[in-house]
Amino acid sequence: MSTAPSTAHDHTHTAGPDLLYSEVEDELRASVRALLADHCAWPTVLARVETDEPYDVGLWRRLAAEVGVAGLAVPEAEGGAGASWREVAVVAEELGRAVAPVPFLGSAVLSTVALLAVGDSALVGDLASGTRTAALAVPLSTAPDAAFPGGVRVEPGEVLTGAVTSVADVLPADVLLVPALGEAGPALYAVDRAAEGVTLTGVSSLDLTRRLADVTLRAAPGRLLASGTAARDALRGALHTGAALLASEQLGLAEQALATTVDYLRTRHQFGRPVGSFQALKHRLADLWVGITQARAVARYAVGTVADGDPDAGVAVAVAQSFVSELAVLATEEMVQLHGGVGFTWEHPAHLYLKRAKADAIALGSADHHRASLAGLIDLPGVPAVR
Amino acid sequence: MSTEAHQAPPPSADELRQRVRDLLATHDPATTERVEFLRARFDAGLAWVHFPVGLGGLGLPRVSQEVVDAELAAAGAPDNNPRRIGIGLGMAAPTILRYGTSEQQARFLRPLWTGEEVWCQLFSEPGAGSDLAALGTRAVRDGDDWVVTGQKVWTSMAHEARWAILVARTDPDVPKHQGITYFVLDMTAPGVQVRPLRQLTGEAEFNEVFLDGVRVPDSQRLGAVGEGWRVAQTTLMNERVSIGGMAEPREAGIIGLAARTWREHPELRTPGLHERLLRLWVDAEAARLTKEWLRQRLAAGQPGPEGSAAKFAFARLNQQISGFELDLLGEQALRYPDWTMRRPTQVDMLGGSPGFRYLRAKGNSIEGGTSEILRNIIAERVLGLPTEPRIDKDVPWKDLPK
Known part of the structure; x- marks a missing residue:
């Protein structure tokens, strides 16, 4: 994989980052998706959740060794692939789509960003190869602009x-x-x-x-x-990049929730018709598709600004977390509702997506928190404390 | 389609700039009359570079237009006031290009582009809105002409227009989609009557058009007899894909007006309005980035269905933000500048008062396909969901309940 953000498009006249997926990214997506299809189908994920090993460490080693997902954004000199956070975001989409129980966010994103910032090459290399994993010891709900933890x-x-x-x-x-x-x-x-x-x-x-x-x-x-x-900067940088990448994971969740629901409504019959032919349901799915279309642009912009070191990254990430968090929750809630009774059962995967989406919405700063941060960044101040 | 063969390799950006400079050298914008300059620009192939050679273009990718527009803007050249001739540029022109004969293309496209001839669209009828294919305006063959009788509605610019694109029923004995033919109609012909249609804003931006025995030569038919529905699809497709060539800056739309009011008037702020404003700002930014995504897709030669999403999102957002503006303004929003009926010559969503914006935005989810119809299109054509059961598909038009 090349060092430069690879793209086939001419964006000479484009303000800001390329939002589209490159051919290299399409190939990366296909590799990750194929491996997950073989080793991380949802019944496998569901079977694991109540065991003593909720994480699939074997799958993570395989993803790292066979596709190199753990070290994509790590420079080649430090044992990585020398790509960028753009490519990592494609992996995040696919892992979200599969609700894969692997330590991607904690190890390949949060810890890797922090270790790259402090220059610990040895440990970064181990994480990039997947031989070891690390976790950033903060509550998952911590926002990028939170005070430095004192616990x-x-x-x-x-x-x-x-x-x-x-x-x-x-x-x-x-x-x-x-x-x-x-x-x-x-x-x-x-x-x-x-x-x-x-x-x-x-x-x-x-x-x-x-x-x-x-x-x-x-x-x-x-x-x-x-x-x-x-x-302080290493921690903040890790949480900030993490929040950008999380939006891509949330996009993957939402896309899978919509795709699963559309498939079901095409085949499920009631009143002598496929239920997907009823306008009341079609319109809800159309709304969701519009939202996902927007979420994709927003998430790509966020990770693009982070990858490019663009000064707009602060706004972009706050927008992404504010917009995509709520969209992903909506998508999985619609998934449950539109599947009817079966969507409310343990044996159907809808709840895995709902629970991940709701937890992701709280992770690394809630949508509300990010909107409050945004207010300062875009000069839309709130009401003075004393009126 | 009749397009001139284009054998030479496409010019580079530098060659394109040279072409612009040649135009500017022979037609100095400072001393050339506006229409003369626009005609020369058309003849130089710099009007719409993605059109064929000889028809105002150079057979280039659409994205190359950016180079031309930037050079011309830098030189202070006049433009063709696209907001005044949007229907011609966005709907009539692509349809004429796709279905017109070479005679029709040569006759219509140049004055259309320069704005010397304004176009309007005679599609909707009182009885055929979302269900456009149910239209009842009749066109009956008489020698070399067709005689058109019926009523059209929601026609913007009809009072300024020289030409109209028209769909009319030529065969009532077949199912509704099959008996329609597409014409170009002369708005100055005898039997055309235009009446302003006043909207809830107080303005009459639209018109009703009454057609009483209007004669249309068969040479002004676009496409085959009975193929009008297919031809109209080209027109309607282009209506929804009118995404501009340049990246749109942040806060460019109505959100910028709301944000400015917020910044300038701290005394109007409340916590609830702050929460709403931040949500709307994020939604506006999401819509802007989606347009940018779509623009990049078009530039890369990968048009997608996201155009209908953009139109749909724009309508909802405009309505929400313009409603927010009135809530923010409070007492001032209780006043409306002027209800006097006027006939504007161009559509300006951002102009006028906050009250006008709020009321005008109500039309955004109706014009160009209601949001409900757009949802159907997305659900059926993008998501592949089954259609509603249709009772009118195989019934001759004349037997449908009216």
């Missing part, structure tokens, strides 16, 4: 003590990236999952396919990655 403190001897709740992708992780407060202020540490003083407690999570865990650290030994502004 973990650095104690004398470079050991960490504290607790972090609702961490995503940490159950299968080998390494935890832990934001902590030391005497000198914010710091970012790498902590081995197997180290003394590290306890993970699995949480019964709303999203069955991205299981959370609470992390407790009691004088756990940590390796300092960055401190001060560097630590």
Whole structure:
């Protein structure tokens, strides 16, 4: 894969990033989709959710080894493919489409961005190859512009003590990236999952396919990655890029919810007709298709600005999280409703999508939070506190 | 289709710029009369470069027009005021190009493009709106002519128009889609009567057109007798794909007006309105990016069905934002500048008062295909959902309940 954002289109006269998919991205999508079709069909996903191994680590290693999905945006010198976050976003769409239970967001996005920022090449290389995975130890709901977390403190001897709740992708992780407060202020540490003083407690999570865990650290030994502004920027950058990529995952969820529902309404008969011929249902699906068309443009713009280092990325990501979060929730809610009774059962995959979409809408800042951030970025201030 | 063969390799952007410079050298915009300049531009193939050579174009991809437009704008050249002749440019021209004879193309396209001849569209009727194929205006053959009688409605620019594109029923004995023929009608011919149709804005942007024994030469037929429905599809398709060549800046539409009012009037702000404004701003930005996506697709030669989504989203957004504007303005929104009936010569969605914008936007989800019909089209043609059971498809038009 080439280093430059690959595209066949002439966009000399285009303001801003290319929103379309390149041929390389189409091929990448086909590879990921084929592998997921073989190893991650929804009955397999559903069968796993109530076991002791909610994450499919084998699938993740295979995706990393056979398609290289874990290191797409990592430079070749550091063991990656030297592509960009654009290509990663295509993977995010496909993993969302399959509600794949793999530590993509935590390891290949959040941790990878943070480690690239602090320059830890060795660990980045391991993550890129899929041989190890990492998790960023913050609550999944943390927004990019949140205050630096204060739940973990650095104690004398470079050991960490504290607790972090609702961490995503940490159950299968080998390494935890832990934001902590030391005497000198914010710091970012790498902590081995197997180290003394590290306890993970699995949480019964709303999203069955991205299981959370609470992390407790009691004088756990940590390796300092960055401190001060560097630590703060690494964390913020990880959450910001994560929020952009999450929009692509949400797009994949929404597209699959619509496709599944359309297929069902074409074949399901009531009153002697396919129920998809009733205008009341058709119009709802048409509305959804329009929304998805818009969500695609919005998500591509967000990841394009992030990939290009475009100064508009702040607005673009806030718009994406505000728009696509609600659209994906709507799409999966419509999926449940329009399937009727069967959509309300455990044995149908609709609930896996609904739960992922609702959790994603809260993850990395709610739509409401992102709209509030947007207000400052686009000069649409709210009401003064005292009127 | 009759297009001149185009053997030479297409010119590069530099060659295209040179062509523009040659035009400007021989026709200085500062000293050339507007119409003369536009005619020369047409004859140089720089009017619409995607049209064939000899018909105002160079047989180039549509995207190359950007190069020409940018050069001409930089030189201060006059344009053809596209908002005044939108129906000619967007609907009549592509249809004439696709179905017209070479004589018809040579006669109509040049004055259409320069704006010397304004066009209007005689499609909708009081009894045939969403169900356009049910139309009842009759065209009866008489020698070399057709004699047209009926009533058309929602005709913008009819009072300014020289020509109309017309669909009329030539065979009432076959099912409705099969008995329609497409014509070009002379709006100055005897028997054409135009009456303003006043809308809820107070203006009469549209007209009713009464046709009483109007003679149309058979040489002004577009396409075969009975093929009018198919020809009309070209017209209607183009109506919904009129996406511009340039990227649209942020806050370009009505959202920009609402945002400006918000910024300039802190005393009007409330928490509820703030929440609504931010949502509308995000929706407007999503619509803008979707148009940009579509524009990039067209430029890459991959037109998609997203055009109907863009039209549909635009209508909803305009209505919501213009409604928001009135809520924000409060007392000022209780006043409406003027209900006097006027006949505007061009459509301006952003002009006028907030009250006018609010009322005018109500038409956005009706004109050019109601949002309900657009939803049907998306559901059936894009998503592949089954059609509603149809009771009128195989019944001769004359036997349908009216």
